[in-house]
Amino acid sequence: MTPTHFAFSSAFMLGLMGLAFHRQHLLSALLCLEGMMLSLFIALSLWTLQLDSTSFSASPMLLLAFSACEASAGLALLVATTRTHGSDQLQNLNLLQC
Amino acid sequence: MNPLILTILLFALGLGTTITFMSSHWLFAWMGLEINTLAIIPLMTQHHHPRSTEAGTKYFLAQATAAAMLLFASVTNAWLTGQWDILQMSHPLPTTMITLALALKIGLAPLHSWLPEVLQGLDLTTGLILSTWQKLAPFALLLQINPTNPTVLIMLGITSTLVGGWGGLNQTQLRKILAYSSIAHLGWMALILPFYPSLTLLALLTYLIMTLSTFLVFKLNKATNINTLAISWSKTPIITTLTPLLLLSLGGLPPLTGFMPKWFILQELTKQNLPLLATFTALTALLSLYFYLRLSYSMTLTMFPNNLMGTTPWRFFTQSTSLPLALSISMAIALLPLAPAMMALLTP
Amino acid sequence: MLKILLPTLMLVPTIWVTPAKWLWPTTLAHSFLIALTSFSWLKNFSETGWMSLNKYMATDALSTPLLVLTCWLLPLMILASQNHTSAEPINRQRMYITLLTSLQFFLILAFSATEIIMFYVMFEATLIPTLIIITRWGNQTERLNAGTYFLFYTLAGSLPLLVALLLLQNNTGTLSLLTIQFSDPILLSTYADKIWWAGCLIAFLVKMPLYGVHLWLPKAHVEAPIAGSMILAAVLLKLGGYGMLRMMTVLEPLTKELSYPFIILALWGIIMTGSICLRQTDLKSLIAYSSVSHMGLVAGGILIQTPWGFTGALILMIAHGLTSSALFCLANTNYERTHSRTMILARGMQMVLPLMTTWWFIASLANLALPPLPNLMGELMIITSLFNWSWWTIALTGTGTLITAGYSLYMFLMTQRGPIPLHITAIEPSHSREHLLIFLHLLPLLLLILKPELIWGWTF
Numbered sequence A: 001m002t003p004t005h006f007a008f009s010s011a012f013m014l015g016l017m018g019l020a021f022h023r024q025h026l027l028s029a030l031l032c033l034e035g036m037m038l039s040l041f042i043a044l045s046l047w048t049l050q051l052d053s054t055s056f057s058a059s060p061m062l063l064l065a066f067s068a069c070e071a072s073a074g075l076a077l078l079v080a081t082t083r084t085h086g087s088d089q090l091q092n093l094n095l096l097q098c
Numbered sequence B: 001m002n003p004l005i006l007t008i009l010l011f012a013l014g015l016g017t018t019i020t021f022m023s024s025h026w027l028f029a030w031m032g033l034e035i036n037t038l039a040i041i042p043l044m045t046q047h048h049h050p051r052s053t054e055a056g057t058k059y060f061l062a063q064a065t066a067a068a069m070l071l072f073a074s075v076t077n078a079w080l081t082g083q084w085d086i087l088q089m090s091h092p093l094p095t096t097m098i099t100l101a102l103a104l105k106i107g108l109a110p111l112h113s114w115l116p117e118v119l120q121g122l123d124l125t126t127g128l129i130l131s132t133w134q135k136l137a138p139f140a141l142l143l144q145i146n147p148t149n150p151t152v153l154i155m156l157g158i159t160s161t162l163v164g165g166w167g168g169l170n171q172t173q174l175r176k177i178l179a180y181s182s183i184a185h186l187g188w189m190a191l192i193l194p195f196y197p198s199l200t201l202l203a204l205l206t207y208l209i210m211t212l213s214t215f216l217v218f219k220l221n222k223a224t225n226i227n228t229l230a231i232s233w234s235k236t237p238i239i240t241t242l243t244p245l246l247l248l249s250l251g252g253l254p255p256l257t258g259f260m261p262k263w264f265i266l267q268e269l270t271k272q273n274l275p276l277l278a279t280f281t282a283l284t285a286l287l288s289l290y291f292y293l294r295l296s297y298s299m300t301l302t303m304f305p306n307n308l309m310g311t312t313p314w315r316f317f318t319q320s321t322s323l324p325l326a327l328s329i330s331m332a333i334a335l336l337p338l339a340p341a342m343m344a345l346l347t348p
Numbered sequence C: 001m002l003k004i005l006l007p008t009l010m011l012v013p014t015i016w017v018t019p020a021k022w023l024w025p026t027t028l029a030h031s032f033l034i035a036l037t038s039f040s041w042l043k044n045f046s047e048t049g050w051m052s053l054n055k056y057m058a059t060d061a062l063s064t065p066l067l068v069l070t071c072w073l074l075p076l077m078i079l080a081s082q083n084h085t086s087a088e089p090i091n092r093q094r095m096y097i098t099l100l101t102s103l104q105f106f107l108i109l110a111f112s113a114t115e116i117i118m119f120y121v122m123f124e125a126t127l128i129p130t131l132i133i134i135t136r137w138g139n140q141t142e143r144l145n146a147g148t149y150f151l152f153y154t155l156a157g158s159l160p161l162l163v164a165l166l167l168l169q170n171n172t173g174t175l176s177l178l179t180i181q182f183s184d185p186i187l188l189s190t191y192a193d194k195i196w197w198a199g200c201l202i203a204f205l206v207k208m209p210l211y212g213v214h215l216w217l218p219k220a221h222v223e224a225p226i227a228g229s230m231i232l233a234a235v236l237l238k239l240g241g242y243g244m245l246r247m248m249t250v251l252e253p254l255t256k257e258l259s260y261p262f263i264i265l266a267l268w269g270i271i272m273t274g275s276i277c278l279r280q281t282d283l284k285s286l287i288a289y290s291s292v293s294h295m296g297l298v299a300g301g302i303l304i305q306t307p308w309g310f311t312g313a314l315i316l317m318i319a320h321g322l323t324s325s326a327l328f329c330l331a332n333t334n335y336e337r338t339h340s341r342t343m344i345l346a347r348g349m350q351m352v353l354p355l356m357t358t359w360w361f362i363a364s365l366a367n368l369a370l371p372p373l374p375n376l377m378g379e380l381m382i383i384t385s386l387f388n389w390s391w392w393t394i395a396l397t398g399t400g401t402l403i404t405a406g407y408s409l410y411m412f413l414m415t416q417r418g419p420i421p422l423h424i425t426a427i428e429p430s431h432s433r434e435h436l437l438i439f440l441h442l443l444p445l446l447l448l449i450l451k452p453e454l455i456w457g458w459t460f
Helices: A003-021 A026-051 A059-085 B003-022 B026-044 B050-081 B092-106 B114-120 B124-131 B133-144 B150-168 B174-192 B197-221 B237-251 B259-271 B275-301 B309-315 B323-334 B336-346 C002-017 C020-042 C063-081 C090-112 C116-125 C127-137 C142-172 C191-207 C216-223 C226-247 C252-258 C260-278 C283-303 C307-338 C354-367 C374-389 C393-416 C432-448
Strands: none
Touching: A003 A026, A003 B050, A026 A059, A026 B050, A059 B026, A059 B050, B003 B026, B003 B133, B026 B050, B026 B124, B026 B133, B050 B092, B050 B114, B092 B133, B092 B150, B114 B124, B114 B174, B124 B133, B124 B174, B124 B197, B133 B174, B133 B197, B150 B174, B150 B275, B174 B197, B174 B259, B174 B275, B197 B237, B197 B259, B197 B323, B197 B336, B237 B275, B237 B323, B237 C127, B259 B275, B259 B336, B259 C142, B275 C127, B275 C142, B275 C191, C002 C020, C002 C090, C020 C063, C020 C090, C063 C090, C063 C226, C063 C307, C063 C432, C090 C116, C090 C127, C090 C226, C116 C127, C116 C142, C116 C226, C127 C142, C127 C226, C142 C191, C142 C216, C191 C226, C191 C252, C216 C226, C216 C283, C226 C283, C226 C307, C252 C260, C260 C283, C260 C393, C283 C307, C283 C374, C283 C393, C307 C354, C307 C374, C307 C432, C354 C393, C354 C432, C374 C393, C374 C432
16 A cells, blocks of 8 residues: 555545534535545546546546536535524434434 | 427436446436436425425435445446446456445335435325336346455345335335335345346346336325225226236236246245245235235225215216226236247347 | 136136126136136046146146135135125225135145245245235234234244245255156265255245244134135135145155154143133134144144155145034024124034034034044044054044033034023024035035045046
8 A cells, every 4th residue: 555545535534424423514514524535536536646647637526526527516505404494413313313 | 398408408317327328338327317416406395395396305315325426336347357348347346345235226125214214295196107117227226236256235135125014014005015015025036136137137127117007096186195096996997906916916916917026036035046045035025915915905905984075076077088097007916927928029 | 827817817807897797796706716626637537647847837636635625615605705794985995805816826826836936936925815805804903913923933934944945946956846856865864964954844834833833823813804714724724734734745855853752742732722712702712722732733644755645645735624614604694693703602503504504513523523524534544653663652642532512512502592682572484595604615515525536636
């Protein structure tokens, strides 16, 4: 495992840990998702740089575009949830449990 | 919802799955999954109701995490083996991670807990899309990666059949029951995947047919919990008569369609010298059968005492088209004699 | 085979097209014709034992009596259900007869299948119509509980059977009943093989039912409508016995040791269920427990694997099928008049329905195995072969016979003799439909003693 690999893997894992274990605010969950996406972005760009492959150079941009879409969808859901549930606390999302 | 937007969303929904189907590159497959997720979230939250928003949020979190894990696993695979091709997965670590990510995406136990809650928050049409069409793309990927380590899939499969049966026992909401039934069926598919992928396809196909007709029946009756089913005899008597057969078919009772995948899966498991696993899985199907049986009890096999107002709906003419329902319900009941044809269709 | 199967299938359009007025007579006549045609199976002139052979189905000396019994039962069920469904809308009546017909269709396929998996699928397929008959057309709310018990007891036994059969298929390469006895004997030595042995038999023992796993049966019988009770007692229980007789050849070297606990349980069950009958207040429940007791004897006869045991088991299965079905019909005539299954509330029936008392008398005597009825022949053969196997069993079987006589007498005396209770003031007279029904049960029983080789099975 190269240091680069270790770096982005640990960044991703930190983000995943945060998403999985820090369940207080929806916003923090979205931020963790963004962190995961950014680590993936770094991984893809480094892969392109390391191989010097031009054909692969669009992939980080594609990833970034998709993660931006995802983030905006997430933020839209954040707004909608806050309006319907009153706050962005994740523990408020309990209407469907039974 | 504006029909134009609805068209675009449905189109994107189809596009995402199609992209995943035809991709050989992990990035492309991931893009297809993302398009798929992003397209269904507006459909989920189209009614501005706390439940649907909550369902959308939960679905979004689960799917985004699963997609990110999938991409992370494929990047890791690329760094380890230098390979982006879906069919060329050789390293066990990324394969396992991708399996787990896809398990989260389709809701295999122990990664299932989002599925009942999300399905409960949706209306029946979106729920139908979620429990049928949305399973296709992850299954296309699961069938393509070469599972080097069957233990993960077997464990996921057993846990799912068990949890799917166990969780549904205590439910009175139809959509939650259907979610647990979906978990149990997916467990069977995951279980046979390392041994005989064609059977996974067969199980998926029969599951799709049966779930489609179940959702259509519930939609026709506008039923979301068990009690609503009790007056369905006054709305649609013939469908009410056929529904116990449909439900028992979901439970996998011979000679109905649902027995076919179970039979073949058990046969393959015994051929692989796993009779204990086969027996255990077969017995967990009894758990699911119990709640299907309860549904048929309250729907058809008992006459619910009703006041006069409750029994009037038969006077109203129903506008809904019944041809898809008729087709799918007859397929969901009587496909077992066609088992050789089905197998010939699905085996490469 | 198709000359029976196709008319059975064609019964369904008959049911739905016939005008309401002629529904019951037409279906009765049609099913009677099927039953009469099925008698042609009884003439077995084949040297191999297999008759009417086609690709998937055949009859032999073992399955023919059961097949004919199945076909014979359908007209009787239609005859018996006529009264209690008369208050229902016509479409529900049609649906009910359709269910009974589908049950006959599946049962014919089950008994005549030459492939064990086919037998298994049809064995399971009979569950669905029976379940619907019990839970949809039963009377009390407890019927739902009974249906659940029925379904889950049977399935919990038979899913391991499916796995066991698939394993057998892997080992021998065939599951055809025609050839499996000629395939190489499987070496059964390991611990897993013993479990496999149990898996092969437990489904049938549950269906039979063996004492200990019999709890579903009284519930199902008590809650089912009359046709459900009849077919359950007459044919469905025999599926278990038939399956065991078929599987015994495959399980050869292990049965000798492993069957001990099951034989003990079966014989102990005769005494226990007989004693339960002696203090039973519910008429249908009494007949149901008496079925368990008789089927225990059948299970014992099959498990010791002697020719006499097999023959006795088959004879007793047929005779008990007709007898218990007749008893359920008689119980139903009482039930339809007094609307109660409690025996103490319907005493002294001899005073009001004297001819029925005759039928009760004959049916009770058949139940306690009076000579010259085939019941006696079956019991005697089983008891003799059990005695030959180990003379200790005579204590259990002898006591069992005594208790059987006791509770049959108790049933007869409780329902027919004594004073009429005061609350029975106006009671409907018996119909000739009911007399015909019972007569058609008892006639084959009496005639069979003149030519018992029809139900002797393999040993003739």
